[in-house]
Amino acid sequence: MNLNKQRAFIIHFFFFLILTLLVYVGIKYVFPLLMPFVVGIVIAMTFRNIIDMIEKKTHIKRVFVSLFILLVFYSLLGFIISIIGVKMINFISSLFYSLPSLYKETFLPAVQTVTDNMIQKYPSTKTYIDNFMNNIDQSLFDSLSKISTKVVGMATGLASQVPTILIKLIFTIVSSFFFTIDYYKITRFIIRQFREEQQKMIIKLKDNIIGSLGNFIKAYSAIISITFAELSIGFWILGIPTPFLFGLLIAIIDIMPILGTGAILLPWSIVALIMGNSKVGIGMLVLYIVITVVRQIIEPKIVGQQIGLYPIVTLILMYVGAQLMGVLGLLILPVTATILIKLNKEGSIHLFKI
Known part of the structure; x- marks a missing residue:
């Protein structure tokens, strides 16, 4: 019996390994095409x-x-x-x-x-x-x-x-x-091309994907809104022209892991200090620190709550996803994990015990 379980485990492991590789290749090469x-x-x-x-x-x-x-x-x-x-x-x-x-x-x-x-x-x-x-x-x-x-x-x-x-x-x-x-x-x-059981599975998978993506979008909409509010208020206090427009643009840039607010605020701070505008220079630096700290605290928590993962698990998946697939990996890996967890809870697949 133990031998059968080991064989089943090995078969499942390699199945999901191949599936993961296919998903990775699809996202990396077929998806952009x-x-x-x-x-x-x-x-x-x-x-x-x-x-x-x-x-x-x-x-x-x-x-x-x-x-x-x-x-x-x-x-x-x-x-x-x-x-x-x-x-x-x-x-x-x-x-x-x-x-x-x-x-x-x-x-x-x-x-x-x-x-x-x-x-x-x-x-x-x-x-x-x-x-x-x-x-x-x-x-x-x-x-x-x-x-x-x-x-x-x-x-x-x-x-x-x-x-x-x-x-x-x-x-x-x-x-x-x-x-x-x-x-x-x-x-x-498309649905007609599959058997009845497969049709149910596909519909369930589609609902899970749409639901997870929707929750993920809600989470990042909340993060962008908070960052936008922080930037707009900070720019308004510092007397920056059109603070809301700049706040919106930099809040969107902040979603990108390579750029972030630091790509804009830190050079802005350095230039302002060199030019003798210490108020704007120090203000930009303080604003960057506040946004970074708040972002690091709220991002895993908000995203985790929306997609049903623990904050630390969400953080790990987002980091690994970004390393493997760039910006797209921030979305793909947590959403994939959420779908697998939902399917496991529903009994469609059996990956782990809850």
């Missing part, structure tokens, strides 16, 4: 209920309701992206144009004042300070040259990617229309 269609079906699933409700109450054909809803959705989305894009381009342009004057009128006089005070107190350091100033000029010149080269390279790279992006965008929009219009025809066709 089919991204326009994945986004299309997600949009179709998102608007399915509202389209069903309108169709039922107005008795208008599904195709017309779907077209109307998606046209409104894409129009609003395009309008919001356009406004944010224009504001960001204007801000970056004004920042680049003002850099030379900031250097000559603010940075250089501030450094000169510090060095003059040093020379007055310690005359023997004049040679070293002069060399230091020359090195700063050369370093800044080199840095600006590198930044300019990188910006031009990025702009050129982005321009070369425009046709690819447009093709993906067109396929995403078109696929979302087809998936929305023929949602029930497509799902019924």
Whole structure:
């Protein structure tokens, strides 16, 4: 009997190992390839209920309701992206144009004042300070040259990617229309390809995936909202223009594990301190520390509560997922674990005892 149990355990272990590898390969390589269609079906699933409700109450054909809803959705989305894009381009342009004057009128006089005070107190350091100033000029010149080269390279790279992006965008929009219009025809066709028991399993799996993804989105919406509130209040106190717009943009960036708020707030703090604006410099540093501490405390707890995992388990899965699959792994691994736990509780699979 023990030998049979060991064999069963080994078979289950290798089955789930192969399944995990297939999921990993699918997410890593197949998922990006089919991204326009994945986004299309997600949009179709998102608007399915509202389209069903309108169709039922107005008795208008599904195709017309779907077209109307998606046209409104894409129009609003395009309008919001356009406004944010224009504001960001204007801000970056004004920042680049003002850099030379900031250097000559603010940075250089501030450094000169510090060095003059040093020379007055310690005359023997004049040679070293002069060399230091020359090195700063050369370093800044080199840095600006590198930044300019990188910006031009990025702009050129982005321009070369425009046709690819447009093709993906067109396929995403078109696929979302087809998936929305023929949602029930497509799902019924797929379900018919399986036996009755398998159909129940697939429907259960679909419900678990949608439920877990929904809870995960709710969790990160709450985290983004808290970070947005912290940033907006902090920027408002520091007197930063358009605090709510900057708060929203940086809150979204904070979701990304590689970037985070530190990628914006820390350089901002350093530049402000160099320019002599100690209020903004220290304020940005304090704001970054507060956001980081709050984020580390609330993220595992909120995500864990929403998807039904212990905070430490959620934290481990998010870290491992990010290491294996990047930003996408933050979502995939915890959601996969949640689905497996739910299926195990329901008795569909038997991985561990509860």
